[in-house]
Amino acid sequence: MNFEEALDEERNKGSIYLIPSSLGEGSEDFFPPSTKKKIFAIDYFIVENERSARRFLRSIGYKRNFDEVKMIKAETDDSFSPDEELLRLLKGGLNAGVISEAGAPGVADPGAAVVRWAHANGVRVVPLIGPSSILMALMASGMNGQQFAFHGYLPVQSHERKKKIRQLEEESSQKNQTQIFMETPYRNEALMKDLLETLKPATRLCIACNISLPDEFIFTQAVASWKKNIPDLKKKPVIFVMLAR
Numbered sequence: 001m002n003f004e005e006a007l008d009e010e011r012n013k014g015s016i017y018l019i020p021s022s023l024g025e026g027s028e029d030f031f032p033p034s035t036k037k038k039i040f041a042i043d044y045f046i047v048e049n050e051r052s053a054r055r056f057l058r059s060i061g062y063k064r065n066f067d068e069v070k071m072i073k074a075e076t077d078d079s080f081s082p083d084e085e086l087l088r089l090l091k092g093g094l095n096a097g098v099i100s101e102a103g104a105p106g107v108a109d110p111g112a113a114v115v116r117w118a119h120a121n122g123v124r125v126v127p128l129i130g131p132s133s134i135l136m137a138l139m140a141s142g143m144n145g146q147q148f149a150f151h152g153y154l155p156v157q158s159h160e161r162k163k164k165i166r167q168l169e170e171e172s173s174q175k176n177q178t179q180i181f182m183e184t185p186y187r188n189e190a191l192m193k194d195l196l197e198t199l200k201p202a203t204r205l206c207i208a209c210n211i212s213l214p215d216e217f218i219f220t221q222a223v224a225s226w227k228k229n230i231p232d233l234k235k236k237p238v239i240f241v242m243l244a245r
Helices: 003-011 033-040 050-059 084-091 112-120 133-141 158-175 185-198
Strands: 015-019 044-047 070-073 096-099 124-127 148-153 178-182 204-209 217-222 238-243
Touching: 015 033, 015 112, 044 050, 050 070, 050 096, 084 096, 112 124, 133 178, 133 204, 133 217, 133 238, 148 158, 158 178, 158 185, 158 238, 185 238
Parallel strands: 015 096, 015 124, 044 070, 044 096, 148 178
Antiparallel strands: 178 238, 204 217, 204 238
């Protein structure tokens, strides 16, 4: 069987849809009708958290009775080993959906292990359109979108975090590379403090807070300017974007 024949056979089976979930109340409008239509036809979900997944599905208009919907958990990207039923159902034409807590599965959220399993078993993977805070922050930052890197969470300890910040700033300067990273909401203020104490005054820093929500705040300026007016980032989802000059 050649590659084209394999693709045709794959299309006759079920698919695994990667479903970006909303980033908070008020961002459900980011899902176009074509995406919602695909989601509404699914009744088998692989989720990070069942309660959050149900709340998200209802927020976009999913009407099915959850007593008739199956949800299994995939909480980490270490591995995914479902029972044989899922593969049998997919090969029989069933479609399944992957939903992580907030954002796009497999991008700073669990989902990659499910995708690896799907590819290994010849199951088609379909990414759907929806909000991705990482890409949205980069788009709105005004920084280099041709050369960038996402680093996830920086070290928890301040001295290690500052060391990492200096390393990222140096790489950014040498490669003209935009650096993107994040923090848990309750540690935003500590990270912001270390950024302002460590980065050079001319380095540009974008704070992208509550992306896609009604109180969204996205602004880019030099570190020297941020020091004059530090925003309140406590308990808010934030993406940090940095580019050194």
